[in-house]
Amino acid sequence: MAKPATTIEFTLRGRILAWLAALAAGASWLADDANARIAAAMLAAPLLVDFVAKQRRLHQTVLSLPPRRTAAGSRYTEHVLLSHLGRSTLRECLLTEPRTMRTEPPALLPTVPRGAPTTFSLRQCSLTRCHQLERVFLLESSWPLGLFRARAVCRVTADLVTEPARVPLSAEVVQAASEVEVAPQDRSPLPGPEFHSLREHRLDDEARGVHALRSAATGTLVRRVTHGRVPRTVGVVLDLRRPPGRALHQGVRRFEWSLGACASLVAHLRGRGAELRVLVIATEAANFHVRGPAQELELLTLLAEAGPSPHRSVPGEQFEELRRLAHCYWIPAGAYLASPEFAAMPGSVTLVGGDFE
Amino acid sequence: MNVAGQVRPAVRWLSAVLQLVCAALALGNLPAAALPPGWLLAFTLPGAALGLLSRLRPSAWQRFAAATLMQTAACWLALEFVGPMTRPAALACTILPPLAFATVRQDEADRSLALFLSFCVLLIGVILDGIDHTMLGAFVLAACLTLRCAAHQQARQLGRLPERAPAPAARGSAIAATVLVAVYCLLATLAFDRALACLPSPAGGPAAPTPSSRPDQPRSAGLADDFVLGGGLLGGLGNEQLVRVRRPDGEAVPSDLYLRSGFFTVPDLDRWQIGPVRARALAGNGVFQRDPRPGAAVQQLDIERLPGAMNFVFAPPSTCRLGSLPGLLADHPREWLRQTPPAGTRYRVDYQRLSPPQLEPDAGPLDAALIRLPQGLDIHRLDALLARWSADGPAAQVLQAVADGLARHCRYDRAEPVGPFVHPLENFLFADGDRRGFCMHFASAAALMLRLRGIPCRIGVGLHGGGPDPDEPGARIYGSQHAHAWVEVPYGELGYLVFDPTPPGDRGRTPTFAAATDAGDVADAPEAAAGLPWRELFAWLGQGQVLAIVLVLALIVVMLPARTPRAAAAATPAPAARQARRLLARLLQQLARAGHVRRHRDTLEAFARELAQHGHLCPEIADAFAAYQDVRFGGSELDADRRERLRRGLLVAQRLTKQLAAQPPVPASGSQ
Structure with a gap:
């Protein structure tokens, strides 16, 4: 590991100024000309001052972050506790995390005195799914004159979980596990279908589902929309295997x-x-x-x-539990559609993403 | 989308004002005599107007037409009402329109350009008019603050602003730090100038062992028998020590001592020449001797020539005896002394300090040569000037009137006079604006005026002032910066007496900053300044060695590691990222040759998706991208495995390029 x-x-701007100063200094040295010397001195002085005054202990900045759980592509605000252990006050520092701030400008930190913890907010967005135990921040500053740029990489032990971005699922998929939808016979919630929402009544709809009170209130016919009741336990198979002979990437x-x-799907069913x-x-x-939030997380x-x-074959006993369930979802993430295990599944199995391409 | 922060209007205004100040300082440093204000306005106003006009976003041809029209009209008006100007000034003016344009327009890229152009204009002023330290210092401060504003604006534009406003204490601390940085810039400029001055230069300088400074090779430059006005009195001598003078009785050498090394008799408008000299070798032991004048005490001096002055013989006017120098040549009536070949470094001089008598000057048989005027001199203007100064009557009255008139009419400066005339002397006397010059111009003008009034005279050159020798109390050291010129008036038997028309206050000016090595003269009187402790302190701090030590100490303090080991945050080694970037650049170059150019601001993921859509995202290339991102953003090192992955990607990209190059071009209609 390299030293920080x-x-x-x-x-x-600094590079151009340095070239000009070098040229002027060379000219003044060769010609021993006072005017050239003045020019060289005036050009080189800001460079020297900027270099000497540059903040060169940026890497002695300690960042603290709380654990973060987000979905890919979702924006969130991160609260960061920063304390600088270097010699001088941090001035005009730009802080960015390349992984999560690719679409965001860096944060211009307020003046941070040495050793004084400062809290500030960063707008971030993790674009790719990941689970990171270490986050990398880039700290840079051009203070005071902007002719040199000091840059340091700060690594922070953190826990960033970027869950997969949620995708809209088709109604067939969502309702596949539900029992057959039947218009409610009574107002008892069990064991019939459950209320979902209201919608405008169409002419060819059955009149039994019309919501009388709502229709009277709005002046138009409104009917209930119900879902079939979801079974108590639903099976989900997530197949990450690539088909035989296909490349991983x-x-x-x-x-x-x-x-x-x-x-x-998990969120919906839960x-x-x-x-x-x-x-x-x-x-x-x-x-x-x-069964609960902990297992879901x-x-x-x-x-x-x-x-x-x-690709590898899966022992049949792994599917024992699932075979006993009334309904299963099969998600072939690795595009292994012709899986023999899928073909061997009894009962109702819904293939999610089979028509993806 | 990169949402940039907004720059506070106060900062934007401050930046604009500072840039205007820089431009104004640079323009103010231009010599008014060479560049009259009318011409300055003619070259800046159209540019400024065009800068304002550009904010309205006119089309290119409209801008071109407006610029042409405005600049032509302004130049015509200036020519009509101000008159023509010199060619160097006209050339210098060409930079003014872009300066005015960039300063007024205040676009993003204009800040640096305007500052740079201001700097160039300032340098032009320095070259044309000499160095004005106050102006330079003010410009350095303003430029430093402008740079600070630019850096602040850039940071505010790049980064998202903090949600909370900075505390007043933090703001005060930032302002204090900014002011401190500006002051440091000023000091650093001084330090750099001194440090560069200390460097041995191939073109000469104090520390360079130039051939002319060796004792065995006498110098031929400087204090020669011919002086060109406009070329400087000591061209090529640098800032070296020439003579050490002490008194045998150990008393202090007077600070107003004149040490003559030569004289000029034959005038011209642009040069003085020594004229005829009847040099004869001195008989006997080679001692130059004249009878001392009664009524004045004879004083003795021990003069030690240093290696840079071996070609000259220095002696005060009214010298009675000079000995111990072998091979001495002399012209007694003219008090001319020279040694061939140069030998020996020390000699003793007896001299008298004589005051001008209440007699009329008398040049004896040399009278005709000493009242000659140069051809082409505008005698009527010179006469009118003398009449205005009431320079008539006895010689003493004329001398006083000429000295007073020159002090009022002209300004002492270590730069050449500038103006509409061809000859520097005419510019020194007759220019409308700033009439300035150094001792040779004062002496030349005074000599010509005295000759016009019938008073014989010549110009003496040598050393004056000097400085106390730090190693020997009472002794004085004279360097090339103490070279001086004065007028010498013959008074018959008394010989040539000194009449110095250079204003006494300016004669005593201490050389500071870079001017000490100017080719012009600097005759200082260190005792006058020695009484001021801050000046001594400043002079001590201004030494190159002291400043260099301070700079080195500052650098060491900054570079030293912290005393207590602290919890160090890990960082990605920058060289690893650079090497990875280099490999990635080669890979992208190969892909570009294959027709897949990565667009600006396109992420590697997006570029990989684009490659995948074309079916050209080979696994090795994707793997190379991943390896690069591990190094660049993941804090990993560029180890052998990642380097190999990047190289493999590069090889595959090269193969892909060759394959695509070998394929025949696919017609556009059949591509789908």
């Missing part, structure tokens, strides 16, 4: 979309009170029983870290 350091480099878009679809049996097929198969963290895996 602050690098100082010329800015464009291909099908990135499909892979990312599938992970997003998985995250969206929102409707279902428990999930999730089987993630990668280099090793992993089973999750998602664990699954989403796994999704944040997931990558395509080479």
